[in-house]
Amino acid sequence: MRLYLSFILLLPLLGGIVNTVAGRLLPRRLAEWLACTAVAASFGFALAAFLSYRTPVTVELFRWLTAFDFQAPVALYYDPLAAVMCLMVTFVSTLIHVYSVAYMAEEEDYARFFALLNLFVFAMLTLVLAENLPLLYLGWEGVGFCSYALIGFWYRDEKNATAGRKAFIVTRIGDFAFGIAVIWLFRMCGTISITQINGMGTAVPAGAITLLGLLFLVGAMGKSAQVPLMVWLPDAMAGPTPVSALIHAATMVTAGVYLLARMFPLIGSSATALAAIAVTGGVTAFYAATCALAQRDLKRALAYSTISQIGYMVLGVGCGAVTAATFHLLVHAFFKALLFLGAGCVIAAMHHEQDIFRMGGLARRLPLTFWPFLAGSACLAGFPFTGGFFSKDSILAAAWLKGGALYGSLYLLGMVTALLTAIYTFRLVYLVFAGPPLTVPPPLMGTPTPTLPHQGGGSIEAPRLMEAMLIPLALLGLCGGVLNLPAYLGEGWLAGFLAPVPGDGNMEASSGLEMVLQGIAGVVALIGLAIAHVRYSGERRARLIEAAVGPPSAMVAFFQNGWYVDALYRFLFVRPYEALARFFWTRVDEGVVDDSLDRFAALLGATGQGLGRWTNGRVSVYILSLAAGAALLLAYLAWVVL
Numbered sequence: 001m002r003l004y005l006s007f008i009l010l011l012p013l014l015g016g017i018v019n020t021v022a023g024r025l026l027p028r029r030l031a032e033w034l035a036c037t038a039v040a041a042s043f044g045f046a047l048a049a050f051l052s053y054r055t056p057v058t059v060e061l062f063r064w065l066t067a068f069d070f071q072a073p074v075a076l077y078y079d080p081l082a083a084v085m086c087l088m089v090t091f092v093s094t095l096i097h098v099y100s101v102a103y104m105a106e107e108e109d110y111a112r113f114f115a116l117l118n119l120f121v122f123a124m125l126t127l128v129l130a131e132n133l134p135l136l137y138l139g140w141e142g143v144g145f146c147s148y149a150l151i152g153f154w155y156r157d158e159k160n161a162t163a164g165r166k167a168f169i170v171t172r173i174g175d176f177a178f179g180i181a182v183i184w185l186f187r188m189c190g191t192i193s194i195t196q197i198n199g200m201g202t203a204v205p206a207g208a209i210t211l212l213g214l215l216f217l218v219g220a221m222g223k224s225a226q227v228p229l230m231v232w233l234p235d236a237m238a239g240p241t242p243v244s245a246l247i248h249a250a251t252m253v254t255a256g257v258y259l260l261a262r263m264f265p266l267i268g269s270s271a272t273a274l275a276a277i278a279v280t281g282g283v284t285a286f287y288a289a290t291c292a293l294a295q296r297d298l299k300r301a302l303a304y305s306t307i308s309q310i311g312y313m314v315l316g317v318g319c320g321a322v323t324a325a326t327f328h329l330l331v332h333a334f335f336k337a338l339l340f341l342g343a344g345c346v347i348a349a350m351h352h353e354q355d356i357f358r359m360g361g362l363a364r365r366l367p368l369t370f371w372p373f374l375a376g377s378a379c380l381a382g383f384p385f386t387g388g389f390f391s392k393d394s395i396l397a398a399a400w401l402k403g404g405a406l407y408g409s410l411y412l413l414g415m416v417t418a419l420l421t422a423i424y425t426f427r428l429v430y431l432v433f434a435g436p437p438l439t440v441p442p443p444l445m446g447t448p449t450p451t452l453p454h455q456g457g458g459s460i461e462a463p464r465l466m467e468a469m470l471i472p473l474a475l476l477g478l479c480g481g482v483l484n485l486p487a488y489l490g491e492g493w494l495a496g497f498l499a500p501v502p503g504d505g506n507m508e509a510s511s512g513l514e515m516v517l518q519g520i521a522g523v524v525a526l527i528g529l530a531i532a533h534v535r536y537s538g539e540r541r542a543r544l545i546e547a548a549v550g551p552p553s554a555m556v557a558f559f560q561n562g563w564y565v566d567a568l569y570r571f572l573f574v575r576p577y578e579a580l581a582r583f584f585w586t587r588v589d590e591g592v593v594d595d596s597l598d599r600f601a602a603l604l605g606a607t608g609q610g611l612g613r614w615t616n617g618r619v620s621v622y623i624l625s626l627a628a629g630a631a632l633l634l635a636y637l638a639w640v641v642l
Contacts (some may be wrong), residue, residue, distance in 0.1 A: 320402065
């Protein structure tokens with residue numbers, strides 16, 4: 001097991017280092033496939049570790065931090081939760097790497113891209129396998145840095161660079177809270193081992209557990225883009241599409257959910273902390289679903305979808321259903337990677353056009369993209385018997401079983417969100433793939449109207465390598481429900497596999513109740529599909545596209561701008577900070593510091609110029625100065641003596 005775990009981590013790291021140091025010197029194909037092979041081999045070792053797993057194991061690779069009673073070795077912990085996460089991360093990342101070879105074929109800076117992609121996977125695997133909190137925090141910051149570098153990969157465009165900085169700054173807020181929790185736990189427990197801390201739940205004061213749960217929640221808010229720290233993720237679409245797929249499916253945003261699940265044995269005993277986690281997830285899911293309803297940018301709509309689905313996972317943890325949250329995390333990774341990669345195929349075929357109101361008729365012209373994308377959409381919408389249907393329903397069922405006014409309200413909120421999810425998902429399908437190709441594409445407000453490649457029978461196609469990566473993801477998304485089937489359809493494998501993970505408070509529903517809840521969820525998804533069909537197909541679709549030329553209504557603009565949360569933050573935080581910085585710059589730095597130094601320099605200059613007049617080259621003046629100085633010296637000595 002030691003060998004397997006070591007290679008799971010080291011291979012992506014080695015691929016990243018080689019491409020960083022020598023990638024530009026290697027043939028392009030060698031550098032690209034070196035990165036792909038490193039991650040694929042890591043998946044192979046993850047599969048071997050999974051097949052040989054018997055009991056949880058801790059492997060210490062070497063000593064890292066040691067100071068008095070503080071011990072933080074580079075130790076890996078492999079248990080069922082880490083096992084399924086490693087498989088998911090390495091498998092999905094492998095497909096994204098291969099997809100990137102075709103997507104980034106015209107990119108000159110390929111070595112930097114694939115190096116960062118490899119390092120991103122390494123950082124996420126470090127986070128997943130860490131046995132202690134400092135090592136987990138190292139991986140946590142690693143994915144933060146790599147996301148910053150990849151979101152702003154095309155940094156010569158100011159918009160892209162700003163999006164990368166925004167992601168880095170906003171996630172630092174959550175990282176700060178997480179760091180406080182790590183230090184506090186060491187001071188209180190005398191250890192930073194995750195397994196030891198999780199076993200001390202009864203020894204930690206209840207108030208401290210609540211505060212620790214809230215600190216971990218703030219950390220998850222930043223990394224997993226939950227309310228109120230969700231504003232960075234929609235702008236993260238500035239990066240290349242494979243980066244978006246990696247962030248939204250296999251890495252980064254799932255890190256917050258994993259942290260809450262990993263620390264659940266400790267924080268799960270606090271009802272207050274769980275309630276806060278559940279409310280955060282439920283509100284985030286609803287908020288993001290409303291925003292996705294109005295987006296025109298294909299990737300931005302999927303980004304809000306990710307925020308909403310991560311909200312479901314956080315809701316599941318808050319309901320005490322860690323297995324349900326993990327189940328949805330795994331299935332979501334498959335169909336969300338599928339949707340982003342499918343969107344990348346559309347964008348590549350449309351010559352990097354992303355406005356869904358400038359698309360149409362692509363189902364017939366991109367069939368190898370359309371059918372997998374439709375499968376992913378069915379999973380996202382929770383269409384009956386897809387993987388997304390079973391995983392999302394398990395979270396909603398957990399909220400129902402939790403009971404009470406709070407969790408009952410969250411269940412209803414989750415059902416409303418499920419309805420909105422079905423509507424905005426098939427809104428994308430109808431606007432992008434249905435109908436005839438546009439002849440006069442409506443522009444985004446304030447942008448020019450280009451001639452699109454699909455006008456007048458122009459060529460439209462996506463690279464076959466990219467489309468090939470969609471097929472396994474479509475199959476896994478559709479069939480992902482078999483990982484944890486409800487009791488009336490068979491035995492839930494994932495629930496049994498994760499049973500040794502302590503602290504999962506998931507409650508079993510009777511077969512009858514589970515069938516009723518799933519029936520309600522299925523009807524809601526079908527109603528959403530019907531609403532989308534009525535509103536976005538046929539003549540209504542054409543009228544909507546025509547109306548898109550004009551300015552949006554107040555409500556549409558409200559949702560398009562994410563409830564104006566960015567504007568609110570700018571008003572509350574950015575503008576006061578800018579005003580304060582401007583005050584210190586103009587009044588303090590320039591008005592006091594610079595002015596005083598300038599005046600002092602002027603005084604010294606004037607003094608020097610005055611003294612300089614004595615050095616005029618005349619010997620008589622020098623003798624007179626010497627005599628005057630000697631007279632002053634004699635006068636001083638006489639005054640001292642007398």
